[in-house]
Amino acid sequence: PVCFCSPGHVWDQFFGCRIEKIKECNRDADCTLNRTCIKDKCVSPCSGVCGQNTICCIRNHHASCACKDDYIGNPFNGCFYQNKIKLPKKYFIGGEKVGWITAMERCRSMGMNLASITSASEQVDLQRACIDSELQDKIWVSGSHWTSKGHYVWSSTGQSFGYTNWGTDEPEDEYHCVAVHDQYYTWLTESC
Structure with missing residues (x-):
């Protein structure tokens, strides 16, 4: 058959x-x-x-x-x-130059997180803290796009960026981590 x-x-x-x-x-x-x-x-x-x-x-x-x-x-x-009732954030700006991951680890060791800037008023508060610290270098914030290139989130909260304050020609996708410029206080991407 x-x-x-x-x-x-x-x-x-x-x-x-x-x-x-x-x-x-x-x-x-x-x-x-x-x-x-x-x-x-x-x-x-x-x-x-x-x-x-x-x-x-x-x-x-x-x-x-x-x-x-x-x-x-x-x-x-x-x-x-x-x-919705938010208490104002308190900022601590370290004086030592370190990479993004080390900055995150240092914040956590003090029971804190790298800053997330979610509004214009938080941006102003951070600028005041930077001016008061007299730091002459960029500062790291918790923004990154590790999981999806071009999609930035605050690593400290997991939230996508709503408010932004990017500098000219930023963000530059070849870098993963976000910092605040020490003179203009705009955001820039840097090598972590």
Whole structure:
């Protein structure tokens, strides 16, 4: 006898005719830019990546997470509502020249975070603190675009930039970390 499997099925010596598994992709490049290849299928990279109250952005097959407006926290674990009554921030400006990661570690060792500047009034407060410190060098703030090139978030809160104060020709995407210029107090990107 001559036997055959129905269309869409393949022969398996142990199980007989079974549904043929069709590979949709072998690698990310086989999918559209807003999908990634997982287990031979083009799927959203956002599925199960971000926590609650977050926004997932997809760029070049990869997901990045940010807290929704008015929420703070770690966007991968989940964000919680930030009370609208904000106490003014207190700034401590260290006098030693260090890289962005070291600056972040030093702040954390003091129970603080690198600053996030979310409004024009916070920008003015930071400028006053810089002037009072008499520091003659840029200062690091917690902004970066590590997870998604061109999509800046405050590493201390996980929030996307709402307010910005970029200097001329900034941000420059080849650098990942954000600093405040020591004379103009505009933002610039620098090597971390």
